Amino acid sequence: MWESVKEFASEFFVTGDPLIYGADVSIVLSIIAIVSVLTYFKKWGWLWREWLTTVDHKKIGIMYILASVLMLFRGGVDALLMRAQLVMPEMQFLSGDHYNQIFTTHGVIMILFMAMPLMFGLFNVIVPLQLGARDVAFPFLNALSFWLFFSGAMLFNLSFVIGGSPDAGWLAYPPYSELAFNPGPGQDFYIWGIQISGIGSLMTGINFIVTILKVRAPGMTLMKMPMFSWSVLSSCIAIVFAFPILTVTLALLFIDRYLGGHFFTLDGGGNPMMYINLIWMWGHPEVYIIVLPAFGIFSEIVATFSRKKLFGYKSMVFAMIIISVLSFLVWAHHFFTMGSGADVNAFFAVTTMLIAIPTGVKVFNWLFTMFRGKITFETPMLWTVGIIPNFVIGGMTGVLLSVAPADFQYHNSYFLIAHFHQVIIAGVVFGFFAGLYYWWPKIFGFKLNERIGRWAFWLWNIGFYLCFMPQYALGLMGMTRRLYTYGWDKGWFEMNLVSTIGAVIMGAAFLVQIWDIAHSIKHMKRDTTGDPWNARTLEWSIPSPAPFYNFAVMPQVTSQDDWHERKLRIEQGLEKPAKVELEPIHMPKNSGIPIVMSMFWFFVGFGLIFDWLWMAVPGFISVIACMVVHSFNYDTDYYVTVEEIKRTEAEAGRVIT
Amino acid sequence: MANVNAGHHDHHPDQEELRTFAFWIYLMTDVILFATLFATYIVLQGSTDGGPGPKDLFQMNGIYASTFILLTSSFTSGLAILAMNKGNRLALMNWLGVTIFLGASFLFLEINEFIHMVSEGATIGTSAFLTAFYTLVGTHGLHVTLGMGWMIIVIMQIAKHGITPVTKRKVNIISLFWHFLDVVWIFVFTIVYVMGVN
Numbered sequence: 035m036w037e038s039v040k041e042f043a044s045e046f047f048v049t050g051d052p053l054i055y056g057a058d059v060s061i062v063l064s065i066i067a068i069v070s071v072l073t074y075f076k077k078w079g080w081l082w083r084e085w086l087t088t089v090d091h092k093k094i095g096i097m098y099i100l101a102s103v104l105m106l107f108r109g110g111v112d113a114l115l116m117r118a119q120l121v122m123p124e125m126q127f128l129s130g131d132h133y134n135q136i137f138t139t140h141g142v143i144m145i146l147f148m149a150m151p152l153m154f155g156l157f158n159v160i161v162p163l164q165l166g167a168r169d170v171a172f173p174f175l176n177a178l179s180f181w182l183f184f185s186g187a188m189l190f191n192l193s194f195v196i197g198g199s200p201d202a203g204w205l206a207y208p209p210y211s212e213l214a215f216n217p218g219p220g221q222d223f224y225i226w227g228i229q230i231s232g233i234g235s236l237m238t239g240i241n242f243i244v245t246i247l248k249v250r251a252p253g254m255t256l257m258k259m260p261m262f263s264w265s266v267l268s269s270c271i272a273i274v275f276a277f278p279i280l281t282v283t284l285a286l287l288f289i290d291r292y293l294g295g296h297f298f299t300l301d302g303g304g305n306p307m308m309y310i311n312l313i314w315m316w317g318h319p320e321v322y323i324i325v326l327p328a329f330g331i332f333s334e335i336v337a338t339f340s341r342k343k344l345f346g347y348k349s350m351v352f353a354m355i356i357i358s359v360l361s362f363l364v365w366a367h368h369f370f371t372m373g374s375g376a377d378v379n380a381f382f383a384v385t386t387m388l389i390a391i392p393t394g395v396k397v398f399n400w401l402f403t404m405f406r407g408k409i410t411f412e413t414p415m416l417w418t419v420g421i422i423p424n425f426v427i428g429g430m431t432g433v434l435l436s437v438a439p440a441d442f443q444y445h446n447s448y449f450l451i452a453h454f455h456q457v458i459i460a461g462v463v464f465g466f467f468a469g470l471y472y473w474w475p476k477i478f479g480f481k482l483n484e485r486i487g488r489w490a491f492w493l494w495n496i497g498f499y500l501c502f503m504p505q506y507a508l509g510l511m512g513m514t515r516r517l518y519t520y521g522w523d524k525g526w527f528e529m530n531l532v533s534t535i536g537a538v539i540m541g542a543a544f545l546v547q548i549w550d551i552a553h554s555i556k557h558m559k560r561d562t563t564g565d566p567w568n569a570r571t572l573e574w575s576i577p578s579p580a581p582f583y584n585f586a587v588m589p590q591v592t593s594q595d596d597w598h599e600r601k602l603r604i605e606q607g608l609e610k611p612a613k614v615e616l617e618p619i620h621m622p623k624n625s626g627i628p629i630v631m632s633m634f635w636f637f638v639g640f641g642l643i644f645d646w647l648w649m650a651v652p653g654f655i656s657v658i659a660c661m662v663v664h665s666f667n668y669d670t671d672y673y674v675t676v677e678e679i680k681r682t683e684a685e686a687g688r689v690i691t
Numbered sequence: 692m693a694n695v696n697a698g699h700h701d702h703h704p705d706q707e708e709l710r711t712f713a714f715w716i717y718l719m720t721d722v723i724l725f726a727t728l729f730a731t732y733i734v735l736q737g738s739t740d741g742g743p744g745p746k747d748l749f750q751m752n753g754i755y756a757s758t759f760i761l762l763t764s765s766f767t768s769g770l771a772i773l774a775m776n777k778g779n780r781l782a783l784m785n786w787l788g789v790t791i792f793l794g795a796s797f798l799f800l801e802i803n804e805f806i807h808m809v810s811e812g813a814t815i816g817t818s819a820f821l822t823a824f825y826t827l828v829g830t831h832g833l834h835v836t837l838g839m840g841w842m843i844i845v846i847m848q849i850a851k852h853g854i855t856p857v858t859k860r861k862v863n864i865i866s867l868f869w870h871f872l873d874v875v876w877i878f879v880f881t882i883v884y885v886m887g888v889n
Contacts, residue, residue: 171709236720244713274716278723286731289826294816296740297731297826303738303819308731658840665844668857 046644048198051132053115058195087624089173090582094180095158096477099470101184102151105143108191110541112140117501117537120530123522133518134201135220139194141204146228147187149324149458152466154183154238156327157266159477160469161242163573163580164260166251166589171244173622174670179234179241181632186231189639193223197643200224203516205313206287208298208306213291219643222291226639229284230632232277239273242266251572253591257351260571260595261337261344264351265330268358269323275362276319283312292642307372314365321458322361326354328465329396332418335472336400338569339415340407343595346399353392353399360389370441379438386436393429397422412567413487417468420495421460428456431506446516449509452502459498467494467547475566479579480558486550493543501536504529562687570598577686583619586679586690587612614690616680618673625670631660707860714864718871721834725875728827729882736887738819745820745887748808754884757800758876761835764793765873768866775862780854783862787846790869794839801832824883831879834872841865 048054072078085093115136119128128136162170170176193199197219202211211221246267250259287309289295296302298309337344344350366374366382374382400422409415431453435444444450475481508529513520520526565574572589573580575597593599603609634656641650683690736745771786805825815825845861852858 172713240713240716240720243716244709248709248712274720275723278720279727282724282727282731286826289815289822295822295826296738296816296819297735297822299819301740302816302822303735303740304822305734305738305819308734312727312731662844666848668852 046196048195054195061195082626083624086629087177087626089169089177089622089624091158091162091170091173091176092477092580092582094176095155095160097180098151098155098158098183101187102148102155105148105151105187106544109140109143109148110544112136112143114537114541116140117534119518120520121534122527122531123520123524125519128518130518131201134516135199137516138200138203138206138224139190142190142200142224142228145204145320145324145458146231147183147190149462149466150231150235151183151187152463153269153324153327154179154235156331156466156469156473157238157242160473160573161245161263161266162249163476163576163584164263164571165246165249166254166572166585166591167245167249168584168619169622170241171249172241174625174628174664175237175241177625178628178631179238181628182234182237182635183231185632185636185639186227186229186234189230189636189643190223190227192640193220193227197223205317207313208287208290208304208309209300211287212299214299222288222643225284225288225291226643229281229288230635230639232280232284235273236277236281239270239277242270243274246270251585251589251591254596257348258591258594258596261333261347261350262327262330262571265326265328265333265354268354269326272319272323272326272358272361276316276323279312280316280320283309283316286312288642292645310369310372311365314368315362318365318368319358319361321454322357324462325457325465326358328462328469329354331465331469331472332400332421333396333403334569334571335414335418335468336403337595338472338567339412339418340404340409341568342403342407344399345402345405346395347594349395350399353395356392357389360385360392364389367436367438367441370438371445376438383436383438387433390429390433397426412471413482413484413491414468414472414567416488416491417464417471420491421464421468424456424460424464424495424498428453428460432457444509446514447509448505448513448515451515452505452509455502455505459502464494472567473573475561476564476573476578476580479561480554481561481566482550482554483557486546486553490543490546490550493539493546497536497539497541497543499536501533501540504533504536508533564686565597570595572597575600577683577688581679581682581686583621583674583679583682586616586683586688587614616676616690618675619679620671621674622671623669625664627660627664631657634660707856710860711863711867714867718867721871725827725830725878728823728830729878732823732827732883735819735823740818740820742818742821743811743813745883748811748813749884749888750804750807751884751888753800753804754880757797757804758880760793760800761797761873761876764790764797765870767793768869771862772866775854775859778854780849783854784846784849787842787849787862791839791842794835794842794869798832798835798839801828805829828879828883831872831875834875838865838868838872841868 047058072081085097088094115128116133119125119133158170158176162168200206200211200220200223202216202221202224206221206224209215211224246259246263286295286297290297290299290304296304298304298306300306333344333350363385364382366378367386370379370382400418404419411419431449435441435450435453471482471487508526511524511526513524513526561578564577566578567574572591575589576585589596600609604611634653637653638650638657641647641653680690767786768790771783771790774782774786813821815822842865845858845865848861849858
C-alpha cells in the first residue's frame, strides 16, 4: 500500500529539480499566507460578495489585470532562466529537457495568459465607459469568461509542479506533441489549459461585439465612437473567426492522444502538416488580435496629450478593419520552408507585406496628430512616443522575414525571435502599459507616480534594446532558437551576454513598476476631477473610480470626442452643465455560478489529463447542471434607487440635486 | 419579473433582442468550427491506410432515412414557432416534443450506424479517414444531443412561465439552432456520404 502511494506520488508530483522544490515551497507558503490573512481579517465573505461573484465589468477587468501581472511575473522568470542558461557557452544551469519546458511555458503564458487577459482587462474596464454604457451586453457571461480564463491558466501553471510541463513549443507541433513521442501529461495540460481559457476568450469576443454594436450611448454613431472601442471591435471580430479554429485544433490533437486517432500522427494516414496549417490559421490572427487594441490605446493617448483631434479618424478605422481581414490571409508565412512551393509562398509573402501598408497609415496618423500639437510628456505619452521607433523597426524586420526566399535564411533563427519580441513587447505589452498608466486614475482613482514611472519606462526600453538588438545579429550569424547551449567556437558569447544583461534590466524595470504601484498607493492623492489628463472621451466625464452603475444619467452624444467638445462648449458659455433628472438604474445581480462552473471545468480538464474519468465525468455533469440552474433563474436583475445614486455621487464629490 | 423593462424608461436596449443577436454570432463561430472539421475530413478522406473506405462502410438506406427524419424535425420545430406566434402553448410544447422525438430517432440511427461500423472493425483508431469521419459526424451528433437537452429545458420553462418575451426568445433561439444543425447535416450528407460512395 505505502509503496504504491509512494510510486503514485513520484509520478504525480514533479521531482528532482531544486527549482521545482523551491516552487512547491513558495506555492504552499503563499496559499497559507493568503488563507490566514483572509481568515484573520475576516475577509472571506467580503471576497466572495464583492469580487468572486461580481458581474461588474470594472471589477472583472481589475481581476484580469491582476492575474495577468502575476502571469507576466511567471513568464518573465521563465525568460530570465533561459537567458541565464544562454549567458555564456556550455552553461550547465538547465538541462536540455528543462529548457524545452521553459521556452514552451514562456511562450504559452506570455501570449495566452498574460497578453490576452491584460487586453481583456482593459476591454472590460474601459469599453463600456467609453461607450456611455451601464455594463457589457452580457455581464453574467463576462464573469464566466473571466473565471474560465482563470481556471485554464491555473490548470496550465499546475503542470510545473504536478505531472510535468509541456515541452513541444508554444504551438505544440505534432508529431512531437503526439502520444508516441510525448507520453506524459504535459501536453494534455497544454491542451486543456488553453482549451478552457480559449472558450472564455471566444465568449468575450461575442460579448464585446454585441456590446459595441448594440449598447452605445444615444447619439454615438459608429463613426463617432472612440478609437479604442473601434480597435476592440476589430480585435473581437478576429477573435470570433479565429478562436473556433483553435478549439477544433486542440480537440483534434486531444482525440489523437486520448482516443488513438490519426489526425496528425505519422502512422495511420495522419497528416502533421495539417496541424501546422490549422494552428497558424488561429495563431496568425491571434497576434493581430492582441496588437489591434494597443493601436487603439496609442490613438487615444496621442490625441489626449497632443491636445488635438486624432488625425485621419476614418483612415484609422479602415486600416484596422483591413488589418483584421488580412491577418487571416497570411498564415502560411510561418512555414515558408516546409515545401509549399513557390506560388503558394509568393501569395503569402505578398499578403504579409500588404499588412505593412495599413500599419504604416496608422503610424503616420499618430505622427500627424502630434504635428503642431501642444504635446506634454506624461508617462502614457512617453510610452506611446517610445513605441513608435520600436514598432517601426519591428515592422521592417517583419517585412524582411516576409520575403519568402530570404526567409529560408532567417527561419527558426534568433532574427525571428528578435522580430516577434520586438513587435509583441514593443507593440503589445508596451501598448498595454501605456493604457494602464493612462487609465489607472479612472480605474483606481489616483495617478501613478510620474518620476518612478519614467524610471520604469527608461529601464524597460534600454533593457529591451540591449536584449533584442544583439539577437538580430546572432540570428544572422546562425544561432537557432530552441537551442539550449552552444560552444565557445561559435563566437556568440559577447552578444548573448549583452542580451542577458538586457533581460535582467527588463526584470528590474518590472520591479520598479511594482514599486511604483506600491509607492503610489502609499502616497495616494485622490483624483477628484475624474478627468486628470484633460482627456477627450466619455469615460472621463464621470467620477474616478467609476460608480458601479457607471453613468448616473445616460450621456447624449453629439460628436466625436464628445466629452472634450462638451467641456469646450461649457467653457465658452455656449452650454450650461445639463440639469439632471435621475431615474432608477437597472443592474444585473451578482452570481456565484460563473466561478463554481469554472471550477467544475477545472475538474473536467484535470480528470482528462490524468485519465481519471471518476473526476472528469461528474465534473462535466456539474458543468451542465450549472447551466441548467442558470437557465431556470429568472431573477437576475434589480433596480438601484434614486437615493442610492445621489448618495454614491455625493461620496464621489458630485452633488446632484 | 416577466418583463424587466416594463414601466421604466431607461436607455437599456431590449435584452431579448441582444441575446438573439449574440446567438447569431455564436452560430457563426459554430459555422467556422464545422468548416474546420469539414476541411480536415476532406484532406483525410483518402487516407484509409489500407483499411476500409467510404464505399465499403456507408449504408445509404439508413442515411436516407435519418436525413429525412432530421429534415422533418426542422419542419416540426418551425410548426412550434407558428404555434407560439398564435399563442397556443399546448401546441407549442407538443411540436417541440415531436421535434425531440425525431431528433432522438435520428440519433438512434446514427449510433446504430457507428456500432455497425465498429463491429466491422472500422474504429476511430483504424485510419485517419475514420478518425476524421467519426469526429465530424460525431460532433454533429453531439450538437443534436445538446439541442435535445436544451429543448427539454425550454419546454419545462414554458410549462412553468407560459409564453413570455423570455421564453419566446428561448424558443426562437433553440429553433434557430435546430435549423442550423439541419443545414450542417445537408453538408455532411452531401460531402461525406453522397460524395463518399460515388
